[in-house]
Amino acid sequence: MARSTTEHDPGLFRGSSAGLRFALIAVLCVTLMVLDQENKHLVEIRKGLSFIVQPIVYAVSAPSSASDWLFDTLSSREALQEENARLQEQQLIMSGLLQTYSALKAENNRLRALLDSTEKLSDKVLIAEIVAIDMTPFRQSVLINKGSFDGVQVGEALIDAQGVVGQVTRDRQVSAEALLITDADHAIPIELLRNRLRSIAVGTGEIDNLSLPFLPRNADIIEGDLLISSGLGDTFPAGYPVAIVSSVRSNPGQAFLEINAKPIALLNRIREVLVVKTQKPLAGLTPAADTAKPPTTTAGADE
Amino acid sequence: MARSVKLWPAIASLLVALMLEVLPLPEMLNIWRPPFLTLVLIYWCMMWPSKIGIITAFFSGLALDILCGSLLGENALALSLVAFLTSRFYLQIRIFPLLQLSASVFALLTISSFVSFWIDGIAGLPSTGYSRAFPVITGTLLWPFVMGLMDRLRYIAENRKSSLF
Numbered sequence: 389m390a391r392s393t394t395e396h397d398p399g400l401f402r403g404s405s406a407g408l409r410f411a412l413i414a415v416l417c418v419t420l421m422v423l424d425q426e427n428k429h430l431v432e433i434r435k436g437l438s439f440i441v442q443p444i445v446y447a448v449s450a451p452s453s454a455s456d457w458l459f460d461t462l463s464s465r466e467a468l469q470e471e472n473a474r475l476q477e478q479q480l481i482m483s484g485l486l487q488t489y490s491a492l493k494a495e496n497n498r499l500r501a502l503l504d505s506t507e508k509l510s511d512k513v514l515i516a517e518i519v520a521i522d523m524t525p526f527r528q529s530v531l532i533n534k535g536s537f538d539g540v541q542v543g544e545a546l547i548d549a550q551g552v553v554g555q556v557t558r559d560r561q562v563s564a565e566a567l568l569i570t571d572a573d574h575a576i577p578i579e580l581l582r583n584r585l586r587s588i589a590v591g592t593g594e595i596d597n598l599s600l601p602f603l604p605r606n607a608d609i610i611e612g613d614l615l616i617s618s619g620l621g622d623t624f625p626a627g628y629p630v631a632i633v634s635s636v637r638s639n640p641g642q643a644f645l646e647i648n649a650k651p652i653a654l655l656n657r658i659r660e661v662l663v664v665k666t667q668k669p670l671a672g673l674t675p676a677a678d679t680a681k682p683p684t685t686t687a688g689a690d691e
Numbered sequence: 692m693a694r695s696v697k698l699w700p701a702i703a704s705l706l707v708a709l710m711l712e713v714l715p716l717p718e719m720l721n722i723w724r725p726p727f728l729t730l731v732l733i734y735w736c737m738m739w740p741s742k743i744g745i746i747t748a749f750f751s752g753l754a755l756d757i758l759c760g761s762l763l764g765e766n767a768l769a770l771s772l773v774a775f776l777t778s779r780f781y782l783q784i785r786i787f788p789l790l791q792l793s794a795s796v797f798a799l800l801t802i803s804s805f806v807s808f809w810i811d812g813i814a815g816l817p818s819t820g821y822s823r824a825f826p827v828i829t830g831t832l833l834w835p836f837v838m839g840l841m842d843r844l845r846y847i848a849e850n851r852k853s854s855l856f
Contacts, residue, residue: 406745410775413749417771419762425814430763437757444758448710521713524759525721526816531760558760565760573816597717601720 404653427513431558435536438560445521445531445563452520511625513662514538516546519563529596530554532661535562543623545664551629551652552576552617553661568655569630570595578630579618582644583608589631589649597657598631600647607645615649625664700848701735701743704841705751708732713758722822725829727837728755728766729773729803733796734841736777737785748774761807762814769806773799789835797831 393641423429516534525528534540536559546553546566567574572593578600579586585608589598603609613633620624631649638645708727709743716724728751735743776799777784784795804827 406775408777409745410771413745413771414768417749417768419809420767421762421814424763434763437753441754441757444706444713444754448707448713448715452715520715522715522721522724522759523713524761526822527760528810529760540854598756660698 434558435560438563442560442562443517449520451527490635505681512641512665513547514540514665515660516540516564516663517660518658523565527573528554528568528591528593528655529557530566530568531563532556532566533563534663535560535564537561539665540564540663541665545617545628546661547628547664548653548658548661550654551631552624553653553655553658555623556663566661568595569651569653570598570655576624576630577618577620578615579615580609585609586620589615594647597634598649598651598652600633600649601644603645603647604643605645608638609645609647611636696740697848699842701739701747704731704735704844705747708759709751709754712755712785713727723825723829725833726800726803726826728752728797729770729800730830730834730837732770732774733799734838736774737781738841738845740778740781743774744778745771745774762810765807765810768810769803772806776802781828785834789838792805792838793831796834797827800827800830 420430424434514534516532516538519531519533521531523531532540532546540556540559542556542559544556546555551661552569553559554566554571554574556564557567558565568591569576569589570591570593572591574591575588577586578589585603587600587603587607589600592599600615611633615628615633617624617628617630629652631651633647634650635648636645637647705728708731711727712724732743732748732751734749748770749767752765752770753763755761755766755770756763780795784792787795804823808823
């Protein structure tokens with residue numbers, strides 16, 4: 389225990405200098421937090437710092453990527469052949485469906501031209517994988533393995549094979565942080581597929597639940613209705629499935645319905661996502677067309 | 692120079708703790724994840740108060756903020772406060788028997804958890820209720836094991852004759 393005496397020696401003024409140091413650091417922390425909350429002053433600094441901690445991300449996610457790789461390399465020839473056959477079959481079915489789809493799309497564009505609205509552009513996508521690290525436990529966010537080097541930008545939507553997953557909230561160099569649609573801070577503009585009734589689906593913080601708090605009691609919505617993204621707000625591309633209404637409750641004392649919906653994307657099981665890079669047509673054109681059209685359609689559906 | 696070279700066990704254990712903080716866990720266990728980084732930091736602030744202190748706490752907290760995408764400075768502030776309190780009272784805490792020591796660790800973890808709770812509240816993040824207390828409980832229960840492990844590491848570092856480390 390001789391060493392413990394040597395550790396006291398910087399001690400004479402230690403108390404006061406530690407207090408001063410803590411005060412300075414606390415002020416620094418508060419300044420950082422205020423600047424970060426504004427979400428634009430510290431973007432570059434965050435990016436730079438995230439590059440430094442990237443090795444930790446790699447180290448933590450290494451076991452899961454290694455097991456994936458091992459599984460791929462060690463799987464038997466039969467299994468691979470079987471998978472290959474299955475995928476080819478699927479591909480055939482898909483391309484069959486796609487033929488009719490392209491005809492429909494052309495028809496749709498012709499009809500839109502007749503209505504004098506802008507042509508619908510197809511979306512570009514980028515495949516990304518979810519990095520196996522846990523972000524802060526009180527938010528529903530994930531890290532994907534494509535970042536600003538790959539062209540991912542803040543605000544781009546994430547979808548999986550089934551439906552909408554979330555949106556990119558912060559881009560790093562080789563990865564990006566994304567918020568899931570079920571985060572309690574997240575809201576997505578949606579419409580009902582059945583009657584184009586528009587509303588907003590708000591996250592609840594539970595991974596399998598969205599809520600629709602803004603529909604009045606006479607709204608035409610029933611259990612099992614499919615909600616698709618409406619494309620309003622310009623963040624999410626229009627027409628992707630979001631959730632299925634799981635319960636509709638009408639409280640006599642309240643003006644609004646209590647509606648819950650279950651996200652279609654398997655939010656807690658996804659490994660791969662598509663980053664949708666929306667091609668924005670000339671600014672000012674689409675919003676006008678979008679806002680001008682839906683009211684007439686909803687009115688028609690109501691009658 | 693010899694003093695700064697001796698820092699490797701602290702830095703290595705802080706790095707490992709940082710990794711454990713973001714290690715993927717099932718949804719159910721995630722809210723129970725012990726605050727590894729805070730525990731390791733408390734240990735080193737208590738044992739090597741002249742080497743590990745507020746500055747180390749600030750930088751490791753900043754790294755944690757970046758890693759898990761929280762507000763920049765949130766964990767940094769909570770950890771700096773814990774480091775400040777620990778290095779303020781290390782003479783008392785260090786000679787406590789294990790039970791009392793665990794109680795002090797419980798107090799420190801509670802303080803740090805409250806700091807981040809307040810910051811989240813001010814920043815307008817949704818409140819999460821009782822689940823904030825879970826990491827404090829698991830952290831306190833884990834403390835004796837962390838301490839045993841770190842003691843061994845420190846013993847190796849302090850009694851090593853070779854100048855390699």
